Amino acid sequence: MSTTLPAVLAISGSDSSGGAGMQADLKTILACGVFGMSAITALTAQNTTGVRSIQDTKPEILADQIDMVFEDIPPVAVKIGMVSATDIIDVIADRLTAHHATNIVLDPVMVATSGAKLISDDAIAALTGKLFPMATVVTPNIPEAEALTDTLIHDQEDMEAAARRIADRFGCAALVKGGHGTEDANDVLVETDGTATWFDETRVDNPNTHGTGCTLSSAIASYLALGDPLPKAIKHAKKYLTGALKAQLDLGHGSGPMDHFWKYR
Numbered sequence: 001m002s003t004t005l006p007a008v009l010a011i012s013g014s015d016s017s018g019g020a021g022m023q024a025d026l027k028t029i030l031a032c033g034v035f036g037m038s039a040i041t042a043l044t045a046q047n048t049t050g051v052r053s054i055q056d057t058k059p060e061i062l063a064d065q066i067d068m069v070f071e072d073i074p075p076v077a078v079k080i081g082m083v084s085a086t087d088i089i090d091v092i093a094d095r096l097t098a099h100h101a102t103n104i105v106l107d108p109v110m111v112a113t114s115g116a117k118l119i120s121d122d123a124i125a126a127l128t129g130k131l132f133p134m135a136t137v138v139t140p141n142i143p144e145a146e147a148l149t150d151t152l153i154h155d156q157e158d159m160e161a162a163a164r165r166i167a168d169r170f171g172c173a174a175l176v177k178g179g180h181g182t183e184d185a186n187d188v189l190v191e192t193d194g195t196a197t198w199f200d201e202t203r204v205d206n207p208n209t210h211g212t213g214c215t216l217s218s219a220i221a222s223y224l225a226l227g228d229p230l231p232k233a234i235k236h237a238k239k240y241l242t243g244a245l246k247a248q249l250d251l252g253h254g255s256g257p258m259d260h261f262w263k264y265r
Contacts, residue, residue: 005035006225012081013042019257020211025218027260032222039065048252059091070099076225077103079218084119086126093130103224106135107217110144132170145176163190204245208256
């Protein structure tokens with residue numbers, strides 16, 4: 001007797017320490033009950049204390065990875081993580097368009113927690129101009145939402161206004177994440193029809209948060225692949241992420257990874 005599973009494609013960089021990037025994506029996708037596939041955008045040498053070196057994938061190799069996945073096991077959903085070069089962004093947009101990709105969840109990794117910009121202005125322009133309009137939802141944190149809207153976010157009213165501005169400007173739903181706030185971990189979704197939904201969550205006291213953005217976006221893609229409408233997929237994904245944080249895994253000398261397999265222990 002044979003079985004089948006919905007498939008999800010993660011397009012992201014490799015994290016050698018296993019806590020973020022592609023490794024977090026595939027762990028999350030598996031833990032959420034779907035089949036994970038990969039197109040690696042970059043190799044990184046990193047651990048919980050920082051990144052030592054990065055090598056971008058050649059655009060033609062990335063294109064082949066995406067094509068080979070779609071030609072054999074077409075994914076029901078796609079998660080896109082950090083993409084820092086314009087030629088990489090161009091390839092992703094071109095191949096996903098060619099394959100009529102659906103349920104695209106884009107985590108726009110643009111700004112570090114410190115406020116430092118992680119990708120160039122040209123890459124931001126390519127990201128917002130080519131990939132945002134294709135996305136079902138984008139998932140910026142507060143510093144990224146501030147950069148995308150050229151505004152400052154001080155409270156929940158500002159968060160919702162920023163999400164609305166992103167949805168209006170780029171034609172995709174926007175989930176502005178409140179994890180960079182000080183009191184809670186509440187997120188707000190504004191859909192393209194203007195509907196706003198808040199997702200309230202108590203902040204988990206855990207210094208080990210490496211890969212939270214990767215994990216949440218991959219979980220959203222997984223639940224979309226399972227057939228959830230977007231708000232329900234986000235609700236389930238936040239519950240999964242909260243459980244991974246509450247497991248209080250403690251590895252490494254810096255901001256360590258979470259326990260992606262917490263539900264099964």
